[in-house]
Amino acid sequence: xxxxxxxxxxxxxxxxxxxxxxxxxxxxxxxxxxxxxxxxxxxxxxxxxxxxxxxxxxxxxxxxxxxxxxxxxxxxxxxxxxxxxxxxxxxxxxxxxxxxxxxxxxxxxxxxxxx
Numbered sequence: 001x002x003x004x005x006x007x008x009x010x011x012x013x014x015x016x017x018x019x020x021x022x023x024x025x026x027x028x029x030x031x032x033x034x035x036x037x038x039x040x041x042x043x044x045x046x047x048x049x050x051x052x053x054x055x056x057x058x059x060x061x062x063x064x065x066x067x068x069x070x071x072x073x074x075x076x077x078x079x080x081x082x083x084x085x086x087x088x089x090x091x092x093x094x095x096x097x098x099x100x101x102x103x104x105x106x107x108x109x110x111x112x113x114x115x
Contacts, residue, residue: 001043001093008036047099050090054100059109062087 012032046069053068054060060068064085070083091108094100103109 001040001047004036004040004043008033008040012036019083028077046086047090047094050087051094051099054094054108055110059103061108062091065108066092 014032016029050065050068051074053065057064065082065087069087070080075083091100091102094108095102098111101111
């Protein structure tokens with residue numbers, strides 16, 4: 001997120017997407033500001049979904065979060081590994097920013113748990 005915010009402040013005209021499926025220049029080279037804004041919005045939405053899931057459950061394991069956020073997508077193979085890695089990074093970010101706590105290893109809970 002911090003890197004995307006830094007890029008957002010940088011004067012860039014075009015962005016080359018290294019993980020594009022297509023090699024068509026129209027799909028690979030995009031207007032930088034719009035793409036960075038889109039990435040930030042997507043990441044912020046995903047962080048909010050994760051935080052909300054933790055708050056609603058009261059306590060959530062990584063598996064709980066996977067099922068809530070990725071389960072309906074029926075991911076397979078390497079996509080499952082990537083989704084789990086993203087969950088790790090997002091959980092670390094939420095903890096580091098003081099938005100949730102890791103109450104036990106791999107278990108996340110709101111800072112102000114429901115009584």
